[in-house]
Amino acid sequence: MQIRNRLFSYPVYSSDVDDYKSNTFTFDYNAESNGDTVLIQYTTTISNKHILKELNNSTIKLALMIECAKTAYRNLFVLKDLDGTIEVPSSSLSSKVEMCCLLLANEDYIIDKESGISSDYMDTSFKINKGFIVGYDNTYSFIVDKDKEDEFKASSIISVVKKIDLKDYMDIDLDNDNKIKIQLEDEMYKRFVQIQGQDKLPVVHSMIVLPALVYVIDQIKNKDLRETYSDYYWYRCIGKQLEVLSIGIDSSAFDNKSSLAIAQELLKLPINHALINLTTEEGGE
Numbered sequence: 624m625q626i627r628n629r630l631f632s633y634p635v636y637s638s639d640v641d642d643y644k645s646n647t648f649t650f651d652y653n654a655e656s657n658g659d660t661v662l663i664q665y666t667t668t669i670s671n672k673h674i675l676k677e678l679n680n681s682t683i684k685l686a687l688m689i690e691c692a693k694t695a696y697r698n699l700f701v702l703k704d705l706d707g708t709i710e711v712p713s714s715s716l717s718s719k720v721e722m723c724c725l726l727l728a729n730e731d732y733i734i735d736k737e738s739g740i741s742s743d744y745m746d747t748s749f750k751i752n753k754g755f756i757v758g759y760d761n762t763y764s765f766i767v768d769k770d771k772e773d774e775f776k777a778s779s780i781i782s783v784v785k786k787i788d789l790k791d792y793m794d795i796d797l798d799n800d801n802k803i804k805i806q807l808e809d810e811m812y813k814r815f816v817q818i819q820g821q822d823k824l825p826v827v828h829s830m831i832v833l834p835a836l837v838y839v840i841d842q843i844k845n846k847d848l849r850e851t852y853s854d855y856y857w858y859r860c861i862g863k864q865l866e867v868l869s870i871g872i873d874s875s876a877f878d879n880k881s882s883l884a885i886a887q888e889l890l891k892l893p894i895n896h897a898l899i900n901l902t903t904e905e906g907g908e
């Protein structure tokens with residue numbers, strides 16, 4: 624939901640542009656899940672007296688677009704007041720939710736120098752049709768997390784997939800909201816599939832999942848990359864488990880501990896389990 628990069632053929636009221644002499648437009652909110660409902664409490668600030676007059680006259684209306692890609696939810700709420708509360712069924716929202724506060728033309732009207740627009744427009748007037756976007760604030764997002772797993776499970780955030788063009792090595796794809804993808808070339812993937820269901824999970828964790836998770840932790844340690852992944856489900860799951868382990872992502876413990884050590888703690892010491900698994904099968908125990 625990106626409005627700010629659009630090109631408009633008429634003046635638009637926004638803090639991002641200087642089409643109006645006074646252009647403060649902010650939308651502050653707090654979103655909380657309350658059982659079957661997500662409550663969004665909001666406060667809107669508009670500094671331009673001409674815009675406020677058009678709102679009071681119902682020439683334009685204040686609205687909030689809410690979208691959730693995961694559930695395909697999309698709804699436009701008309702806001703009767705600058706401050707208020709919106710209720711959305713929890714069943715309609717999951718994972719990342721985006722919102723954008725808009726000013727929409729409620730009828731056809733004219734924008735001209737009497738509307739408080741910038742002097743750059745001189746004596747130019749603009750015909751605005753009903754439904755046009757005449758103002759916007761930034762797009763905001765929040766997370767509705769419905770996953771209540773108490774125990775961290777690698778299988779819930781990591782999947783192993785085949786990638787044809789790989790050559791004798793594995794690769795990691797983090798650009799996915801739900802799962803980290805461990806990519807194997809064709810022959811490696813076939814062997815991986817063959818050992819599924821053979822009680823080889825500890826060995827697989829050591830050989831494949833552990834180095835992948837070390838790479839992931841290395842990426843998370845890069846503070847410039849955290850914002851890129853912060854809305855992803857797999858990132859949130861790792862973050863929750865790290866809090867349980869008292870090595871939260873924003874803590875000094877996380878910064879000071881090696882990625883290898885953190886990955887082993889997340890997987891509950893997989894190397895030891897793999898060695899036990901192998902020696903037990905060989906009659907060593």
